[in-house]
Amino acid sequence: MVNPDVQGRVYPSTVPYLVGREKVREFARAVLSESPIHHDPEAARAAGFSDVVAPPTFAVTIQEATLAQLLADEEAGVDFSRVVHGDQRFTYTRPIVAGDELAATLTIAAVKQLGGHSMVTASSDIVDAEGAHVVTAISTLVVRGEE
Amino acid sequence: MSAPVFDELEVGAVVAEREITLTRDHLVRYAGASGDFNPIHYRDDVAQSVGLPGVLAHGMLTMGVAGAVATDWARDAGWVKDYQSRFTRPVPVDAQLGALVTVTATVGALDVDARTARIDLKVVFDGSTVLGKSQLVVAFA
Numbered sequence: 388m389v390n391p392d393v394q395g396r397v398y399p400s401t402v403p404y405l406v407g408r409e410k411v412r413e414f415a416r417a418v419l420s421e422s423p424i425h426h427d428p429e430a431a432r433a434a435g436f437s438d439v440v441a442p443p444t445f446a447v448t449i450q451e452a453t454l455a456q457l458l459a460d461e462e463a464g465v466d467f468s469r470v471v472h473g474d475q476r477f478t479y480t481r482p483i484v485a486g487d488e489l490a491a492t493l494t495i496a497a498v499k500q501l502g503g504h505s506m507v508t509a510s511s512d513i514v515d516a517e518g519a520h521v522v523t524a525i526s527t528l529v530v531r532g533e534e
Numbered sequence: 535m536s537a538p539v540f541d542e543l544e545v546g547a548v549v550a551e552r553e554i555t556l557t558r559d560h561l562v563r564y565a566g567a568s569g570d571f572n573p574i575h576y577r578d579d580v581a582q583s584v585g586l587p588g589v590l591a592h593g594m595l596t597m598g599v600a601g602a603v604a605t606d607w608a609r610d611a612g613w614v615k616d617y618q619s620r621f622t623r624p625v626p627v628d629a630q631l632g633a634l635v636t637v638t639a640t641v642g643a644l645d646v647d648a649r650t651a652r653i654d655l656k657v658v659f660d661g662s663t664v665l666g667k668s669q670l671v672v673a674f675a
């Protein structure tokens with residue numbers, strides 16, 4: 388069981404992640420995304436962005452470091468081998484572009500127990516180097532109970 | 535292919551469809567690109583040891599390729615303000631045959647004042663949907 392007392396817990400901001408142009412292209416290829424704004428800086432600039440635009444699910448690579456904080460928190464008691472990804476949401480203020488330096492702060496929005504399983508809602512606010520909000524990534528993790 | 539025009543969109547219209555055969559190669563590539571190296575996405579023995587039929591596609595890969603169908607349609611006409619999905623069924627990826635997934639993108643809702651279009655994504659594997667409430671909101675310029 389996940390410790391219900393971690394609901395409301397806020398973790399320290401992650402080390403800033405510098406978004407590289409080649410990483411954006413690599414991620415776009417991996418999700419079979421062909422739109423030129425993900426690959427071609429000229430096309431991205433013509434569309435009003437400073438460099439290639441990351442696909443919407445790219446934020447998961449920055450959120451990842453915050454989920455690692457949760458898994459490493461022994462008080463929370465999240466057994467990674469029992470975790471199933473329940474749902475995922477990204478809510479953007481602006482798209483991520485190459486050159487962004489992004490840091491994430493995780494808040495445990497909810498811990499619920501449901502039929503022997505625990506459901507943890509992990510909300511990561513991702514901000515740029517100026518501290519302005521870019522995207523919030525929210526995951527619901529289902530932690531299966533012991534048989 | 536030209537970018538869509540907001541004022542020409544109609545709720546209920548199918549704007550894009552794609553058939554994708556996900557293979558183990560795609561899973562390995564996604565693992566590297568995303569940093570998600572959970573072995574259930576590349577090792578049958580590990581997947582089977584936790585009661586799965588075999589290697590599964592990353593839920594985030596399925597969500598990613600579905601989103602790409604919408605963003606390839608939108609091209610440079612706008613950017614994605616919001617994207618959500620529930621992971622309702624796993625997608626096992628056979629080592630030889632892969633997994634055939636079909637994605638259908640439909641205009642779910644339009645907000646004329648905000649100039650946003652909600653694109654609903656239906657993702658089917660083996661006759662069943664694998665993502666629930668998969669909705670991507672495009673903000674048009």
